[in-house]
Amino acid sequence: MEKQLIVSIGREFGSGGHEVAELIAKKLGISLIDDRLLYDLANENNIPYEDAKKYDERPKNPFLSRTVAGFSSAVEENLAKMQFKYLKKLAEKGESFVVVGRCSEHVLKDYPCMVSAFVLGNVETKCERVMKKYQLSESEARKLMKKKDYTRKNYHNYYCEGKWGDSRNYDMCVNSSNIGVEGTVEVILKFIERKK
Amino acid sequence: MVAQVIAIELFLIMFGIIISEKIERQWASLGCGLLMLIIVFGICMHSPQAIWNIINVKEFATKAFWIAHGEGGEASAGVNWATISFIFGMMIMVEGMGRAGFFRWLCLRIAKSVKYKTLPIFITFMIMSFALAMFIDSITVILFLAAVTVELAGVLGFSPVSMILAEIFCANLGGSATMCGDPPNIIIGTSLGYSFSDFVKNTGVMAVVALVFTMLYYFLYFNRQLKKKGKTEIAASYPEPSSAISSKKDFMISCLIFACTVALLVTHSMTGLTVATIGLFVAALTLLASPRHAWELLRKVDYKTLLFFIGLFIVVGGLERTGVLEAMAGVISGICGNNAYVMVAVILWLSAIASAFVDNIPFAATMIPVIKTLAETTGMDLNVLAWTLACGTDIGGSATPIGASANVVGVSIASQNGHLIGWGRYCKVTVPITIVTIFICMICIYLRYL
Numbered sequence: 211m212e213k214q215l216i217v218s219i220g221r222e223f224g225s226g227g228h229e230v231a232e233l234i235a236k237k238l239g240i241s242l243i244d245d246r247l248l249y250d251l252a253n254e255n256n257i258p259y260e261d262a263k264k265y266d267e268r269p270k271n272p273f274l275s276r277t278v279a280g281f282s283s284a285v286e287e288n289l290a291k292m293q294f295k296y297l298k299k300l301a302e303k304g305e306s307f308v309v310v311g312r313c314s315e316h317v318l319k320d321y322p323c324m325v326s327a328f329v330l331g332n333v334e335t336k337c338e339r340v341m342k343k344y345q346l347s348e349s350e351a352r353k354l355m356k357k358k359d360y361t362r363k364n365y366h367n368y369y370c371e372g373k374w375g376d377s378r379n380y381d382m383c384v385n386s387s388n389i390g391v392e393g394t395v396e397v398i399l400k401f402i403e404r405k406k
Numbered sequence: 407m408v409a410q411v412i413a414i415e416l417f418l419i420m421f422g423i424i425i426s427e428k429i430e431r432q433w434a435s436l437g438c439g440l441l442m443l444i445i446v447f448g449i450c451m452h453s454p455q456a457i458w459n460i461i462n463v464k465e466f467a468t469k470a471f472w473i474a475h476g477e478g479g480e481a482s483a484g485v486n487w488a489t490i491s492f493i494f495g496m497m498i499m500v501e502g503m504g505r506a507g508f509f510r511w512l513c514l515r516i517a518k519s520v521k522y523k524t525l526p527i528f529i530t531f532m533i534m535s536f537a538l539a540m541f542i543d544s545i546t547v548i549l550f551l552a553a554v555t556v557e558l559a560g561v562l563g564f565s566p567v568s569m570i571l572a573e574i575f576c577a578n579l580g581g582s583a584t585m586c587g588d589p590p591n592i593i594i595g596t597s598l599g600y601s602f603s604d605f606v607k608n609t610g611v612m613a614v615v616a617l618v619f620t621m622l623y624y625f626l627y628f629n630r631q632l633k634k635k636g637k638t639e640i641a642a643s644y645p646e647p648s649s650a651i652s653s654k655k656d657f658m659i660s661c662l663i664f665a666c667t668v669a670l671l672v673t674h675s676m677t678g679l680t681v682a683t684i685g686l687f688v689a690a691l692t693l694l695a696s697p698r699h700a701w702e703l704l705r706k707v708d709y710k711t712l713l714f715f716i717g718l719f720i721v722v723g724g725l726e727r728t729g730v731l732e733a734m735a736g737v738i739s740g741i742c743g744n745n746a747y748v749m750v751a752v753i754l755w756l757s758a759i760a761s762a763f764v765d766n767i768p769f770a771a772t773m774i775p776v777i778k779t780l781a782e783t784t785g786m787d788l789n790v791l792a793w794t795l796a797c798g799t800d801i802g803g804s805a806t807p808i809g810a811s812a813n814v815v816g817v818s819i820a821s822q823n824g825h826l827i828g829w830g831r832y833c834k835v836t837v838p839i840t841i842v843t844i845f846i847c848m849i850c851i852y853l854r855y856l
Contacts, residue, residue: 254824255823255825256824257824261826262826266829272427274829275807276765277428277814278814279708281812281815281819282814283813283814283817283818285821285827285828288818288821289823385716
């Protein structure tokens, strides 16, 4: 039986981190967990997917939520915890997968088979990619990047001990602007190979 | 003046930290309480005696702490140890009951007695939520009720959201009916010297009237939802009530202790026992009845909440001693122009709206000295203001998902089980009935007392 492998990919918006995760999953022949996780979870619990998507990977609003005896009123927090539980369940079952975001490097840190990487990029390169992908002007792309990264950072930092994008929390941080998406995939795959 | 400004700043800092949840609320209140003692009482007022009075440990040595003499007296400003002792005792008792499986058994027993039919379950669970919350904290009531509701909804094939929202509302309403139902009532009761029956005769009557309208509202809403969904499924097997009981002996003991507590609370104006005495007696009884689990029960007490109360009373005591709350009462009195109708409306709606967005415990603790001053300066009946404050803080909290602890627990349990309840979904159902209920209370107060 193939040894279990979990690859956690954190990413800046526009860095191509999602593409990196897709390629790694394809090359290793293991499943990719991104929005699919939310989709599965929504299906499993009869939640309309669009409802769940509204709260996915978003920080809770401290002024509109309260915590009592460990229970939180924030839907964002409850949904995040459901996703963390789901990830742990998959890992516990011995499945191999590549997971994008969702604090996975922290949630699955107790699994020695996990390799974690954070994909970042130069502002200019990321901006170009976002402009092309979403058909936006430069200022719109920069605004969107700022907003998305702010949301991801706050979401991550609320649930994790380490800070989002801090190199000490990941096995490696790779700048995809320097070596491209393919190059980033190669570096991560080499790391995985050596770790085996 | 400096002392007043610092006292206000410390109070606002405490509230800000509690809302932001950056630091746990007990550390926020204790930290601000400590600063209040050092800066306001120590440095500004040069009064070690005031520090001693605010900490108020001497209260334990007074006869009035254990036995009420005649008509209820008023507690002095500072840490209200009677409230803390009572809550501590109830926490131990409730922990013992939960461990024995009492709450789950009760929920399943009622579901079974109505033959697991959805609409009767809906109605009986609302009544049960109201009745239990009269004696037990609403967090515990909803913790068990919501969990069983989700389980039954899964078996019977209906969405548990409306039912959980109804249970939450009824728990908050039930809490407003008695002295021990909701923390603001415990604080109001112990601070102003009211008995259990005083609450039942006043807020209790209003709560029952409001319950009738609430049940009708939720029944119509839930029935419409059920009709939309079509016929409910008939499950092959239902959860058995007996499966909830871990030990028959512990179960019987916890039932007896609960019955004893209810009896002591209902009769405490006749026996003279204070709620603090009852709380500590019940705690001792629970621990003695299950010595093997005594340590576990003691460990499970929510000490964070008790510490939060201590800090909160010190901070509010600081506001009171520096005259801030007197000034606040002056502002309210100025707005109302000594008109009793306007004053009741202002206190009721102010408490309700504030409690919908902020923790109602600090709000009630702050408002007690305010209504006392209002009664002294305007000649308004303090009892009327107390019942108004109790109704506003207890019921107003139902309007939003963060207004009361029961709401947070219910929403969280539903969400964790895949039934996401955001602000929109929650408020769409609860805001109209909260407004109606507050109106009912206002009319009751106007007709009965003014």
